[in-house]
Amino acid sequence: MLFATIPWKTHFYPMVPLAWALRSAGHDVRVASEPEFLDTITEAGLTAVPVGSGETVEERIRRIRGEDVSGAPAAPFSKNSLYELGKAPRQSLSWEEISWIYNHVVVPQTWLLNDEMVDDLVTYCRSWQPDLVLCDVLTCSGAVAADVVGAAHGRLLFWFDLTLRMRQDFLRAQERQPPGDRADMLRDWFAEWTRKYGRDFGEELITGDFEINVMPERYRLQPHEQTLSQRYVQYNGRSVVPSWLCEAPRSPRVLVTFGLSSRQWEPEMPTVSEKQVQDILDSLADLDIELVLTLSSEERERIHRIPRNTRVVDFVPLDIIVPTCSAVVHHGGTGSFHGPLVHGVPQIVIECSVDAPAKRTVLREAGAGMSIAPDEVTGPRVKECLTRLLEDNAFRVGAERLRQEALAQPTPNALVAELERVTAEHRARR
Structure with missing residues (x-):
């Protein structure tokens, strides 16, 4: 083979x-x-x-x-x-x-x-x-x-x-x-x-x-x-469980990741800028959540304000962290989309991937999440969508239904x- x-x-x-x-x-x-x-x-x-x-x-x-x-x-x-x-x-x-x-x-x-x-x-x-x-x-x-x-x-x-x-x-x-x-x-x-x-x-x-x-x-x-x-079975390459993930989160954990693929050679694809990331962090700073943000060390240097409710990491295995999350915000990549799907976690897709329109339809029809166009990504907009995801249990029900369909394969x-x-x-x- x-x-x-x-x-x-x-x-x-x-x-x-x-x-x-x-x-x-x-x-x-x-x-x-x-x-x-x-x-x-x-x-x-x-x-x-x-x-x-x-x-x-x-x-x-x-x-x-x-x-x-x-x-x-x-x-x-x-x-x-x-x-x-x-x-x-x-x-x-x-x-x-x-x-x-x-x-x-x-x-x-x-x-x-x-x-x-x-x-x-x-x-x-x-x-x-x-x-x-x-x-x-x-x-x-x-x-x-x-x-x-x-x-x-x-x-x-x-x-x-x-x-x-x-x-x-x-x-x-x-x-x-x-x-x-x-x-x-x-x-x-x-x-x-x-x-x-x-x-x-x-x-x-x-x-x-x-x-x-x-x-x-x-x-x-x-x-x-x-x-x-x-x-779908997740593989992330070399993976190590960080010590902080061994404890249950004290507040709803939210993962924000824009994927390894955005660091590869795909210049024609839309991405989320550091300015937009900063705006998101500022807007989510007053929420009672544990926000985990994945950024490379180079990208982190361009972020000037890290709220107290935010942990910034270079990488964390998706199959390890996603099951502990209440919501995931991501760029629409394969692993970022399927990880929450197979674990029944509501998600917000920032429509950066080529097939983002279809993923938007899946989340809407399943009631498992929401999506935001790249040019509409602002801190207040992400906060509005995330608050809905965390407060409306219907999204959790929809995500679980989608998970059962995925696990039936x-x-x-x-x-x-x-x-x-x-x-x-x-x-x-x-």
Whole structure:
């Protein structure tokens, strides 16, 4: 079993519990990524396979974009339709809208994150002959390698499946275009690589033979024809329980965290500024709560006033602190969202993540929390939302209901047998 991932912790960490479940069941498990990521993989106790160049992703972005690292321009239209949940028919994006996303976001991101990995991944898979290649949604190079050696190919979903929804929007819009105006840059990227290795393009390269999805079923963005459900299990990397967490909080504990991913190379994503953080702290200073704020030492130096009810830490394992909290305020990252979800803790999402509109819908429909747009983040606004979360027991009831739906899904260990069956099925077809 080969896991393939881009060198971002937020994409690798959710893979670790399943990788260990497979290894504990007796399978040979390895994880392929770029050289800059090898220490992170081996720190998780897993076997790493280096693929790609020695250049880091940050260095590559700077080399390609120069000093302008702002990424793709903002879409000249609303993308809210991409995030609509529910069974009611949705308004698909038009050809102009979806092709703009493909040409300006999806395809440039695909070749930037994958071109350096493809050849090495194919070479390694030809040598090792994995039965299954499991990839996060951005590691398209793993799909190419799986196709070349006839391995089953699964996609790991720890968020909403924008890839599948965008592909279906694209194909529907493409059918309505004149034959000479149906350019498909994502297909072209895959076809160029598969042609190099004597293979033909197939849609399963984009969508996977199957997917593994941790979202409770009724909140999934787009159903795959073959979806395996898995309970989300938190992994945070190296974790130590701080002594202050061994005592029960004297007041309601509130965690405010804007995630490790905000410290990685994602310059195009909105973030919460130090000025906004200071405004939040000032506004929450008179509440009878124990506020735990995660900030790096560099960020902490730019915060001038720390209220008496606030503890500032560089890092604290989410699976250790979240169960002790009455509410969590976060940026919408994978771990920050799923941690409160599986522990039944109400949450406030500052909508910094790309799939924030869908998370907003989940929290609203489940009655498990609230959300705030980045440009609306002020101290008084956060205080207003947090006070409602702490005083209205309905949010706790909604969060517990959502937790039960999440816990009803199979654990990684319980998923192993089904994963073995699906792998054998797709291997036999090839």
